[in-house]
Amino acid sequence: xxxxxxPTRDQPSATQVWDWLSQxxxxxxxxxxxxxxxxxxxxxxxxxxxxxxxxxTYSGCPATGVINLDIERALRDHGVDKLRLERKLSPPWTTDxxxxxxxxKLAAYGIAPPVDxxxxxxxxxxRARRLASGSNLAIACPRCGATHTEKVSQFGSTxxxxxxxxxxxxxxxxxxxxx
Amino acid sequence: xxxxxxxxxxxxxxxxxTRMGDNTLILGHxxxxxxxxxxxxxxxxxxxxxxxxxxxxxxxxxxxxxEVEGKGRSADALAxxxxxxxxxxxxxxxxPNGDFGQTLMRQFxxxxxxxxxxxxxxxxxxxxxxxxxAKALKEVSYHLERSGDLIVRLGDGTxxxxxxxxxxxDDMWSYVGELFIADETDRAIxxxxxxxxxxxxxxxxxxxxxxxxxxxxxKVPTTTYVHKGGRRGIHTEHLGYILADMQFLxxxxxxxxx
Numbered sequence: 001x002x003x004x005x006x007p008t009r010d011q012p013s014a015t016q017v018w019d020w021l022s023q024x025x026x027x028x029x030x031x032x033x034x035x036x037x038x039x040x041x042x043x044x045x046x047x048x049x050x051x052x053x054x055x056x057t058y059s060g061c062p063a064t065g066v067i068n069l070d071i072e073r074a075l076r077d078h079g080v081d082k083l084r085l086e087r088k089l090s091p092p093w094t095t096d097x098x099x100x101x102x103x104x105k106l107a108a109y110g111i112a113p114p115v116d117x118x119x120x121x122x123x124x125x126x127r128a129r130r131l132a133s134g135s136n137l138a139i140a141c142p143r144c145g146a147t148h149t150e151k152v153s154q155f156g157s158t159x160x161x162x163x164x165x166x167x168x169x170x171x172x173x174x175x176x177x178x179x
Numbered sequence: 180x181x182x183x184x185x186x187x188x189x190x191x192x193x194x195x196x197t198r199m200g201d202n203t204l205i206l207g208h209x210x211x212x213x214x215x216x217x218x219x220x221x222x223x224x225x226x227x228x229x230x231x232x233x234x235x236x237x238x239x240x241x242x243x244x245x246e247v248e249g250k251g252r253s254a255d256a257l258a259x260x261x262x263x264x265x266x267x268x269x270x271x272x273x274x275p276n277g278d279f280g281q282t283l284m285r286q287f288x289x290x291x292x293x294x295x296x297x298x299x300x301x302x303x304x305x306x307x308x309x310x311x312x313a314k315a316l317k318e319v320s321y322h323l324e325r326s327g328d329l330i331v332r333l334g335d336g337t338x339x340x341x342x343x344x345x346x347x348x349d350d351m352w353s354y355v356g357e358l359f360i361a362d363e364t365d366r367a368i369x370x371x372x373x374x375x376x377x378x379x380x381x382x383x384x385x386x387x388x389x390x391x392x393x394x395x396x397x398k399v400p401t402t403t404y405v406h407k408g409g410r411r412g413i414h415t416e417h418l419g420y421i422l423a424d425m426q427f428l429x430x431x432x433x434x435x436x437x
Contacts, residue, residue, distance in 0.1 A: 056235075056314075058231075058232060058235060058318065059232055059235030059236045059238070059239060059314060059315060059318060060231035060232050060233070060234050060235025060236070060238075061231075061235065062231070089239070089310040089311060089313075089314050090306075090309070090310035090313060090314075091313070092310075092313050092314040092317055094317075119317070119320070120317075120320040120321035120323075120324050121320050152221055153221035153222075153224060153225055154225070154321055154324070154325055155221070155224045155225040155227075155228040155229075156224065157224075159228055159231060159232070163221065163224070177321075179317045179318075179321075
């Protein structure tokens with residue numbers, strides 16, 4: 001872990017770097033930023049090198065390489081020339097880290113945002129029973145808002161999404177599934 | 180240096196990590212063979228996503244294996260430049276895809292093992308193993324939900340789907356036992372608290388599998404014969420064909436990138 005050294009005069013502050021990173025779009029869902037997605041875990045100076053710690057969303061997410069390049073490009077454009085990206089696996093990324101602003105942007109873009117407490121735990125039947133006893137199972141259609149929807153597949157156009165269909169307006173839509 | 184490397188030698192830890200990574204690599208490759216061929220679009224996407232998760236997990240396991248080995252081999256070098264006898268995956272994951280029912284049954288039997296194994300590994304004495312397990316477990320949880328759900332739907336489906344699922348179960352059953360047999364490596368790894376004794380996972384695995392098969396109206400086979408060898412590098416002929424396909428590019432054009 002990089003130690004948080006005092007920024008020198010020409011080193012931008014961590015807050016400034018966070019602000020720059022909040023302008024870098026996710027390559028697959030460009031409507032939200034990498035900060036909204038919750039994958040930037042730390043920003044700190046290690047001497048004269050800026051260390052950005054990133055966690056992957058899914059183990060095999062093909063966007064990971066592009067995300068690292070985008071971070072590097074954005075920070076170099078802001079004049080940061082000594083930069084190191086570190087991968088951090090633990091704690092593993094969870095959709096709980098998708099920011100409130102990110103959830104609103106997803107919904108406005110037509111992707112239903114994650115509904116907390118609906119993550120898979122391996123036992124479909126047991127989970128359905130548990131969820132039926134109180135938690136919110138209904139995924140609202142991002143187009144018409146109806147909660148009369150059905151899951152078509154727990155997989156979708158990217159690893160982070162599931163495919164749903166609205167039974168009210170009949171539109172298919174993506175659900176940003178909970179993990 | 181991590182505590183685990185003091186408790187077991189590098190070669191033993193490397194062996195364990197390649198067993199984990201080769202299982203996910205070979206199954207990931209097998210499942211990816213379905214891409215564009217699945218019976219319905221949703222299943223095509225599900226299979227491709229599952230394969231992607233498994234190959235992503237492979238990157239972590241084999242990456243760590245290369246690091247532990249200390250000879251400068253990357254995850255890619257381990258995946259593309261070892262011969263069949265260097266692979267440590269269980270025979271189950273190299274079984275041919277067969278029909279959709281056989282692919283699905285192989286996936287379910289593996290997912291159930293993978294889920295209980297990873298759950299145990301989240302408490303590993305080696306923090307690097309524990310963090311990969313915690314990451315992978317989130318993905319394997321929905322793999323198991325999907326495969327278990329489909330086993331029930333097809334097992335308790337039409338006469339045709341039921342017969343195919345029962346045949347798939349009968350075919351795959353004797354390849355499962357290998358996952359639960361301990362050898363010297365497993366005993367050393369378990370002794371160091373890095374992973375559980377494989378046999379200790381069997382009751383939990385049986386509970387999951389038994390419940391799903393019962394709901395799917397499928398009969399648990401009575402055979403006790405166990406095909407084994409993959410975990411020590413003795414494979415069926417099928418692995419060679421997988422490697423010929425998977426490794427061709429790096430073998431023919433060493434170091435090729437795109």
